[in-house]
Amino acid sequence: MKQDPNSLTDSEKRYRALVIATSDVMYTMSADWQVMYQLHGGDFLSDTGEPMVDWMDKYIHPKDRERVQSAIAHAIRTKTMFQLEHQVVLPDGSLGWTYSRAVPILDEHGEITQWFGAANDVTNRKRTEDALRIAKEAAEQQKRLYETITSNTPDLIYVFDLDYRFTYANDALLTMWGKTWDNAIGKNLLENGYEPWHAEMHEREIDKVVATRQPIRGEVSFPHATLGRRVYDYIFSPVVNELDKVVAIAGTTRDITDIRLAERTLTESEARFRTMAEGTNIYISMGDETGNAIYFNQAWSRLTGRSMSELIGFDWVEMLHPDDRENYLAVYNEAFKARVPFHTGFRVLAAEGDYRWLLTDGSVRRYNDGSFAGFIGAAVDITELKQDEQRKNDFISMVSHELKTPLTSALAYVQVSKKRTEEAGDAVSAGMLDRTEKQLTKMARMINGFLNVSRLESGKIQIDCRRFDLAGLMKETEDETLASVSTHRLLFASVSQIWVNADREKIGQVIQNLISNAVKYSQPNSTIRVSADVVDGKVQISVSDEGIGISQQDLPRLFERFYRVKDAETRHIAGFGIGLYLCSEIVKQHGGRIRVESTVGEGSTFYFTLPVV
Incomplete structure (x- = not known):
């Protein structure tokens, strides 16, 4: 119960006056501290003239409420003075600090009737102490940092x-x-x-x-x-x-002993490299991490008639044959972006005015920290090999052309003979003629393949592009394949209408070739999946098998002419390595791209793309 101020003794009045004179805040509380009767906050806290029960929410900072409640409970239990330094909420919402004290007022039975309290604003002192503490911690941390650095x-x-x-x-x-x-x-x-x-x-x-x-x-x-x-x-x-x-x-x-030793070792290594590079007929070059050429050996100078400084200062790619320049830059730029080795061939203008064929390999250089430092290129002259190859191609083309006419006639005779023997009821002869027809058909396809390679390399193969619906071609391919292939499960995904501008016959040959390879290189009764979808604005045709797969070392060369994978599992499979080469060249001439993903023992998926109309 609140005590009537008029009943205060003179000593109590003098005490209150002293407290008010020496404190920033004066307040009175109920015996259990549930009700604040009044608070005179001066310039520090906002006053309250009416009893209030939510005084703690209004004045005490949430972080300190538990401490305040604990100190109150102790004061009530022991009937002793409450005193605590804690944070408060100022009238403007900011935080301040106060040192608060409250004494219990006891009745004649020694029971607490109310509490009379006073508090002082110690915000500036606390802020000064905090600033000094932070500065001291920072100084100690800086000292420890310096000692750690210099000691370790x-x-x-x-x-x-x-x-x-x-x-x-x-x-x-x-x-x-x-x-x-x-x-x-x-x-x-x-x-x-x-x-x-x-x-x-x-x-x-x-x-x-x-x-x-x-x-x-x-x-x-x-x-x-x-x-x-x-x-x-x-x-x-x-x-x-x-x-x-x-x-x-x-x-x-x-x-710096190790640095000086490394510099000396590097100097000796560079000297050995230059000695070897200058004493060989292999064409050695070097590029930096930006792609700029920084070194050509004397073999390059002898070939081109230009000094090393001229080669470095001159855009040497301009010496490449116009037909090879774009392909070389595409191969090089792809390797440069991926930071991987590259392998390619090109013709370069020689000092005599003719072009020489070079086969080059680019190896990745790295700095000591493992970062990319550029490429070292090593090229060899394969002009004579190319000429021999051309003569071989001309011979194959001539022979293939000469064989095609009698083979076509022989195939026609066999077909007529087979029909007559079937009509005569001679099943044995008809079966033999049927097998003969299949072998002659296979031989005809092989000869056509060689002729196509010859025409392709001589620039005589024609791409007759017309607008057509790819879904129709896929359906025709499905019907033909299901009728001729009974050893495997062929699953053709449903294809919606997709219009392309391409050579319908040659794109059909590419799809058939990929399916034929999938059949050859996978076990009977395994599944082959064929699909066509639009991906990133292009149509992508894929043929996937569950076959023997292709090793990572064979993948980069898979589309080279006459290249065949050589291992125990493929040794018995017939072929000359021209099918995928033809597929690749046909797709390229359509502005598309062909690629393969494969895992040994799990199968392969071939993809090729065509522009969508």
């Missing part, structure tokens, strides 16, 4: 006074001397084991730094206590006071 770095860190005496040396330097702090600090260079010439040199340098107020840098060799003679790089810097006067010299020394 392999560099030698030290300070001289102006009489050449060491006033500081880190652990690395003490270890190098084989000394302790106590028997090294305060000693000069000679006393710490420096040879006379070495000590005199540093004393002259210290004098120069003091006189010029500029750092000085040098390199010196001297013995380490356990590692023997080492090479060191050092810097002396002036230390100035607030009057801008040099009061000490700070020094940092780094062991």
